[in-house]
Amino acid sequence: MIALLIRDLRLAMRAGGGFGLGLAFFLIVVVLVPFGVGPQSTLLSSIAPGILWLGALLACLLSLDRIFALDWEDGSLDLLATAPLPMEAIVTIKALAHWLTTGLPLVLAAPVFGLLLSLPEAGYKPLILSLFLGTPALSVIGTFGAALTVGLKRGGLLLSLLVLPLYVPTLIFGAEMARRGAAGLDVTTPLLMLAGITCGTIALLPFASAAVLRVNLR
Template structure:
């Protein structure tokens, strides 16, 4: 599993799907928002948690189609299906590699971008907590979508259409957790809901992804 994780990390950076692309897109979203809604600091403070979470979510979408596409094209996925390592472990490792190359850089960069949107100081910690807790779910759900669309021509657009509705609960509770933290309100409810979504997705979706892959590889 370590060798597979190392391989996927190297391929992610070589294929241009590493942290640079996601961070650049995230920055573009954050920079464009003040131009569209105006430079009023009060308004930016109010919408900052939602904008930052939406930017992170969209940045995660950019590299989802690469999770399994490269392995499908060169036949590596067929070899993985017959290897001693279960497919459930394979898709888990691939989701972890996606999170490490996309989710972790977004978590690190979010407080810096929060400054551009006038996020209150007390909101930085909860923004990082919400993204650290929610981005693993985005990667696991994205891996499930990649398994559904692997091998399809122009599957990237279909992947986005399939995955975006599944991202909505994570977006709602992640943005709500960041908003309540920024406003000094109680955060227990969105925190527990976001944690439940993430842990539930991590526990169940690798099995669904492996099942879909077995069907597609027949």
């Protein structure tokens, strides 16, 4: 399992789907927002939690089509399907590799980007915690969408249409937790909801993704 994880991390870096692409897109979103809504620090600070969460979500979306595409193209996915390792474990490792190369760098970069949007000082800790809890769910859901569209030509657009509605609950509670934290309010309810969504996706979706892959490989 460790060898497969290292292999996927290397493939993600070589294929251009590593942390650089997601961070660059995240930075572009954060930089362009003040040009669109104006430079008022009060307005920017009020919308910063939602903008940062939306930027992180879209940045995660960029590299989803690469999760299984490279393995499908070179035939590695067929070999993995016949390996002693269960398909559910393979899917979980793929999702973990995506989070390590995309989600985790976004979590680490979010405080720096928060400065550009005048995020209140009280909002940094809830923002980082919400992203740390929510981005694994984005990777697991994205892995499920990638499994559904694997092997399809021009499946990137279809993948986005399938995954974005599933991202909505994570976006709602993640942004709400960051917003409440920035306002100095209690974040217990959105925190528990976000943690529940992440735990539920990690527990259930690898089995669904593995079943979909088995159907596509027949």
